Amino acid sequence: MKKQSIEHTQLLILSLLSSRDMYGYEMILELARRSQNVFEMKEGTLYPVLHALEKGHYVEAYEQEAPTGRVRKYYRLTKKGRGCLAEERGAWEKYAGAVNAVLRAEAT
Amino acid sequence: MKKQSIEHTQLLILSLLSSRDMYGYEMILELARRSQNVFEMKEGTLYPVLHALEKGHYVEAYEQEAPTGRVRKYYRLTKKGRGCLAEERGAWEKYAGAVNAVLRAEAT
DNA sequence: TGACATACCTAGATTTGCTAGGTATAATAT
DNA sequence: ATATTATACCTAGCAAATCTAGGTATGTCA
Numbered sequence: 524m525k526k527q528s529i530e531h532t533q534l535l536i537l538s539l540l541s542s543r544d545m546y547g548y549e550m551i552l553e554l555a556r557r558s559q560n561v562f563e564m565k566e567g568t569l570y571p572v573l574h575a576l577e578k579g580h581y582v583e584a585y586e587q588e589a590p591t592g593r594v595r596k597y598y599r600l601t602k603k604g605r606g607c608l609a610e611e612r613g614a615w616e617k618y619a620g621a622v623n624a625v626l627r628a629e630a631t
Numbered sequence: 632m633k634k635q636s637i638e639h640t641q642l643l644i645l646s647l648l649s650s651r652d653m654y655g656y657e658m659i660l661e662l663a664r665r666s667q668n669v670f671e672m673k674e675g676t677l678y679p680v681l682h683a684l685e686k687g688h689y690v691e692a693y694e695q696e697a698p699t700g701r702v703r704k705y706y707r708l709t710k711k712g713r714g715c716l717a718e719e720r721g722a723w724e725k726y727a728g729a730v731n732a733v734l735r736a737e738a739t
Numbered sequence: 740t741g742a743c744a745t746a747c748c749t750a751g752a753t754t755t756g757c758t759a760g761g762t763a764t765a766a767t768a769t
Numbered sequence: 770a771t772a773t774t775a776t777a778c779c780t781a782g783c784a785a786a787t788c789t790a791g792g793t794a795t796g797t798c799a
Contacts, residue, residue, distance in 0.1 A: 530786075531730070538733050548746050557736045561729035568787050570748060591796060593746070612734060621669035621729050622639070625646050626720060628665045640756075656777050676756050678779060699765060701777070 532572045534615055535562065537600065540582060546595040547573055564595040573598065581607050634678045642723055643670065645708065645716040648690060654703040655681055681706065689715050 539550050539557075547569055554562045576582045581604035586594050600608070632736055647658050647665075662670045684690045689712035694702050708716070 532787075535730070535733055543734065546746080547748095549683065554733065557733045558729035559732070561725055562733070565788060566747080567749080567789065567791095572786090574748095589745095591745085592793060595746070599635075615734070617669055619730070620636065621666035622643070622723065622727070625643055625665045625668070625670070626723070628646075628650065638755080654777080673757060674778080675758065675760095675780080679756090682779095697776095699776085701764060702775070 528571075530572075530611070532564070532568055534574065534608070534611040536569070536572060536576065537581065537604055537611065540598055540600040541605065541608055544597045544599045546597050548595075576604070580604075638719070640672070640676055641684065642716070642719040643672075644677070644680060644684065645689065645712055645719065648706055648708040649713065652705045652707045654705050656703075684712070688712075693719055 530554050535554060536550060539545055539553055545553065548568075551564050551566070551569060554564050573582070577584055577598070580601055582598045583601055584596055584598050588595050639673060643655060643662060647653055647661055653661065655674075659672050659674070662672050681690070685692055685706070688709055690706045691709055692704055692706050695705050697703050
């Protein structure tokens with residue numbers, strides 16, 4: 524079907540970054556928190572997507588030292604990324620609406 | 632993440648069959664209709680899933696002649712299939728709710 | 740000092756859906 | 770009459786998305 528699988532991971536990452544800059548590991552924790560542990564994103568999923576987003580100029584990376592002394596790799600949403608987020612948000616709403624329409628029809 | 636990709640195709644098919652028995656080609660048309668053309672399921676997607684559902688005893692197939700004279704292969708939801716549908720429905724709601732929670736947090 | 744949490748990374752397998760082909764019949768247009 | 774389109778089923782192989790399972794390294798706490 525048409526764009527059957529929305530790139531959920533990408534949508535979620537962009538959405539997180541729209542509230543504030545974050546580093547990878549933080550995104551995993553934050554996603555779990557905001558979804559009440561429904562999402563348990565794996566590092567093997569996150570990092571490749573993050574690198575692809577950077578390569579496509581949807582996000583920019585920069586390093587910053589944490590209070591602990593460790594250097595973290597933060598990601599910032601670009602203008603292009605913001606546009607992509609809006610687009611994917613729309614796609615998600617359309618998609619979820621369609622699934623719900625089919626599920627509701629079930630009861631009819 | 633945990634069951635990241637709900638088996639959307641399966642959920643949609645089971646949902647369709649819960650309203651009435653259908654044959655494959657009909658499901659494609661009906662899905663498009665109920666979703667207002669958001670879903671355009673491909674035959675290459677549908678038939679393999681249908682066969683897997685049959686093998687797993689979630690649906691049963693039977694042949695029936697159409698008024699046109701052609702024989703169609705109808706599918707009927709089994710009790711097991713009904714249980715699976717309820718389960719996947721729940722999973723979908725949980726999943727969609729989590730995505731929406733993350734998207735809403737964005738605005739915060 | 741040993742275990743665990745933090746923090747990053749990648750190769751390869753798995754799953755899911757799509758592309759692109761095939762067969763065959765019925766309806767419709769030319 | 771005949772060519773095209775819609776109906777109706779099928780499968781092999783490709784592509785994309787995510788996960789598994791490993792690796793490296795540092796900081797924290799019992």
